[in-house]
Amino acid sequence: MSTNKFSNPVVRWIDHRLPIFSFMDHELNEYPTPKNLNYFWNFGSLAGISLVIMIVTGIVLAMSYTPHVDHAFQSVERIMRDVNHGWLIRYIHMNGASFFFIVVFIHIFRGLYYGSYKAPRELLWILGVLILLLMMATAFMGYVLPWGQMSFWGATVITNLFSAIPLVGDSIVTMLWGGFSVDNPTLNRFFALHYLMPFLIVGVVILHLVALHRFGSNNPIGIDPSGPQDTVPFHPYYTIKDFFGLSVFLSLFAAAIFFFPNFMGHPDNYIPANPMQTPAHIVPEWYFLPFYAILRAVPDKLGGVLAMFGAIAVLFILPWLDRSPIRSGNFRPIFRIFFWVFAADCVALGYLGGMPAEGIYVVLSRVATAWYFLHFLVILPLLSVIETPKPLPQSLSKSVLGGTAMVGAASAVKEKI
């Protein structure tokens, strides 16, 4: 570790004792990154920034929020009407949750298509699935806090899922509630946990990044960089690209906040919680709909709950279900078709989760649910054996520049900067 890498003597003094600057230089500046990453690789940094946005706006909301059944709804309305810029801060937090999920879903599907879960990135993938689970728990508990009708009945339905567990189910639900129904003790602990969990997510994100930097990013071709000619330093190449992506993301985010702040929400949540009356049609937030569809597709209480959690559990073992050594879907003609069918299946599940549980919707939900599991448990293992992949390029540079003719030009570009 060279200590005279930095010209500022204060930085040098600190870095000699606490090599934080060397660390940042190594991981954020010179960090070698495949030079062929496409825009799907922007979504990791976007997810990180979304998390920061949620934490900052959340802490600020908590300064004016009251976690008590008699005051919670009013305190949120007070944030909307009386607190300086409160409407803005709340709309950022509310829509921020949706945008966070959009970003993370794209991030996950990127991994699914390009085989980013395969060796040696299995733990990186598993940590990511863990983040998804923690996010879901956080968002669910956050949605309870404004104590509207959807908050209350969402909390009731979701906590009741645990009553499906044989023998101890009811005791677990009573413990979650701190009483015999969703009530003030429930709201209090949900607030405490909603405040805590994002910081747990930060912890897992750090582990996720440590695992990422061990082997570096995967790339659209899915073969490892064979040397420095296949990579570029993270800064300025990907910092600039990430910033550009961020500005596009923030523009869309701002458009939602300022022009359609309630588009992704449900109007019934502006009715104060009433434990005596359930709304006619209750649905979770949109990002839970695919899982909700799977829950309802199974005509058995325990079975439905198991299927729903199973839908995430299969993601944990995915690296061992898909045994094909080829990472990128670009070189797997059959996998590629099934990937898109699977993506469509997930969208269909999302749609079906928002429809009433009757008639044709039930049938379609069952088909879509069956396909979801079929994809992971049968199709992927089978494809690993029977599919003949297309020939892989010899190196990243070759695939980017289309042959040796261009190598000279490429080094000229590198020299220039």
Added chain:
Amino acid sequence: MVKKNTVKKESNEEQRGRRDFIVVASYAMAGIGAAAVAWPLIDQMNPAADTLALASIEVDISKIEVGQAITVKWRGKPVFIKHRTEDEINSAQSVELSQLKDPQADVERVINPQFLVMVGVCTHLGCVPLGQKTGEIRGEYDGWFCPCHGSHYDSSGRIRKGPAPLNLEIPPYQFASNSLIKIG
């Protein structure tokens, strides 16, 4: 960097100047953006509209006997309303301004000399001075005494001795009628 040198050195430097300009301009834009985002997050800590709306109260003073004082709450703080005796008024009015740490004549501190209305918060570090109830210590100047660090206030609520720098504050108020005052 140096390819076939068709580009003159001069225009190279010119280009660098333009590039610097773009960099500085981008940083400046980012800075302005960051400040614009930070402001709502900070300003939300200031009093909200409903808090500001609670800013005035009315008090009936007809029941306060001569020599008696009451304490009412205004914006979360105690306000002292004292119906002063002749003696207290006289002694407050006869003090030489030169003897005062924060010189102010008694007439500037009252609307009706019989009623002294002031915020009961010590100007040192915010404790509530004693002297409102009979039997409480009233300090060396027969007014109020702050027990926290020993500030003595006179019968006009002016600081006479101790660490407090200023007289007790007079809130904005009016007499709505002879027996009703509106504070705030």
